[in-house]
Every structure is written in C-alpha cells, then in structure tokens.
Amino acid sequence: MTAETGYELEMGAGTDPDIMIEVNDLTHYYGPTPAVENVNFTVRRGEVLGFLGPNGAGKTTTMRILTGFMPPTRGSVTVDGYDVVGDSLEVRRRVGYLPESVPLHTEMNVTSYLKYMGTLRRMNGRRIRARIDDVIGLCRLEDYHKTLIGKLSKGFRQRVGIAQAILHEPEVLVLDEPTIGIDPIQVVETRSLIQDLGREQTVVLSSHILPEVSMICERVLIIHEGHIVAADTQQPGSTPAGRGAAGGPASMPIG
Numbered sequence: 001m002t003a004e005t006g007y008e009l010e011m012g013a014g015t016d017p018d019i020m021i022e023v024n025d026l027t028h029y030y031g032p033t034p035a036v037e038n039v040n041f042t043v044r045r046g047e048v049l050g051f052l053g054p055n056g057a058g059k060t061t062t063m064r065i066l067t068g069f070m071p072p073t074r075g076s077v078t079v080d081g082y083d084v085v086g087d088s089l090e091v092r093r094r095v096g097y098l099p100e101s102v103p104l105h106t107e108m109n110v111t112s113y114l115k116y117m118g119t120l121r122r123m124n125g126r127r128i129r130a131r132i133d134d135v136i137g138l139c140r141l142e143d144y145h146k147t148l149i150g151k152l153s154k155g156f157r158q159r160v161g162i163a164q165a166i167l168h169e170p171e172v173l174v175l176d177e178p179t180i181g182i183d184p185i186q187v188v189e190t191r192s193l194i195q196d197l198g199r200e201q202t203v204v205l206s207s208h209i210l211p212e213v214s215m216i217c218e219r220v221l222i223i224h225e226g227h228i229v230a231a232d233t234q235q236p237g238s239t240p241a242g243r244g245a246a247g248g249p250a251s252m253p254i255g
C-alpha cells in the first residue's frame, strides 16, 4: 500500500508491463453509421500520445471507450491490463478524463466541486483535502478556489476540468480537445500545464490542431473517417515546418 494513494493498484493479468493501453480492432457504430472501425494501437507507460483528426473523425468516440464511459460495438480496450467493459471500475481508478464538454456544476465553487468529485470517487476526506490543495496548485487555481464555477472564464473552467481529472492521481490522463474554445493566452497556459502533467503520466490527447499535438506529444496517430491513416513519432516541441514533408502529420490535411 502506498502512503500517498492509500491503496496499491495491481496490473491486470497477462499484461506487458510496458504497455498501458491496448486497443484491438475497436469498432463503434451509432445505429448503422460506423464512427470508428478496426482501430488498433497501443500506448506505452509514460507516453504522451496525440490523436489528431478533423471534426467527425472518431476522436471523441475513441476517448469515451478508452475511459470506460461507453462500450464498443466490437473489439477490446485494456488499460493496465484491465478490460474497459469487464473491469470498468479498475479502469476508472486508473484513468482521469477531461471530456470535450466538462459537466461542471456552475453553482458550486471550485473547492466544493472538487470535494464533491472526490466523494463520488470514494476518496477519503483526508486524501480529498490533500489532493484539492495539490491540484489547485498544479492547475494554478489558487486565486479562484472560492469562485463559483459559473463565474469563471472558459479557460479557467477548463483548468477545473483538468483538476477534477487528476484529483484521484490517475496513471492515465485522457484529454479530449482540451483547448477548444478558449482564448489564445489560456491556450498557451493549458498546453504548458498538459506538458507538465505528461512528464509524470501516460497521456492521450485528442485534437484537430496539428501544432498542438506537435508541441505536446511524442507520438501522433492520425484518425480520419474512423480509421487510423498515419502514425508518426516525433520530438515534442518540433514544429510542422521543421519536420519531413512526406507522409508525416506535417503533410496531412486536417480540419
């Protein structure tokens, strides 16, 4: 048992210790329409993976399935060896999720909301208090901890969304379009926060913005019309102009 988390998370059976997420033949249909089809990829422990694609490509569908919020029509996903359908509780303990639209309670202040989220996740009171202090510091919300969420700008709400996602110290962080709709200064700050978090955690980031994934991610998968159409490994921080023109994400028409 670790002093920090209060419990120890064991790996699921038959797991390659280097692999944190394994996606096999993932397929999802909404009615007759395929949103993703036969998607395969793995994410290494500690890796920061970008999921890049235009609107409607299947990013949100994949993120929802990865986090155990929606079962796939076909195929399987494991996180730390646990199946997202059969072991969804184990998966949720390991995963922090920032959905595209964060369901924040606008009538609560930041601290009360985080406390409420900690209670929902069955964290004990002492740990909730300690973690609230930690995440408020990490997400640079010190000046707003007593502010009603409804009064925060979109950028600060997004920080609250990230704070709730990391509250239970998940090993994996899944961020769906984390900078969409926020102003340019907040975009820079949010990206820098994600870069900091990526030094400690496995991160899957979905985006339709090529420079965003180029800046933050070590590896990029490009999804188009529900299929992975390209993969590229890169140095985070490299600019599209500085990378090869043939085949890599720099040359892919996105969005």
Ligand SMILES: Nc1ncnc2c1ncn2[C@@H]1O[C@H](COP(=O)(O)OP(=O)(O)OP(=O)(O)O)[C@@H](O)[C@H]1O
Binding pocket: 030, 033, 034, 035, 036, 053, 054, 055, 056, 057, 058, 059, 060, 061, 062, 100, 208
């Ligand atoms: N609840 C739903 N019911 C029916 N079709 C859906 C639903 N959600 C998504 N779709 C369809 O599935 C496909 C993939 O959508 P998805 O939201 O996963 O893509 P995305 O890459 O996240 O796009 P966006 O950035 O616009 O959210 C699209 O064709 C979309 O219209």
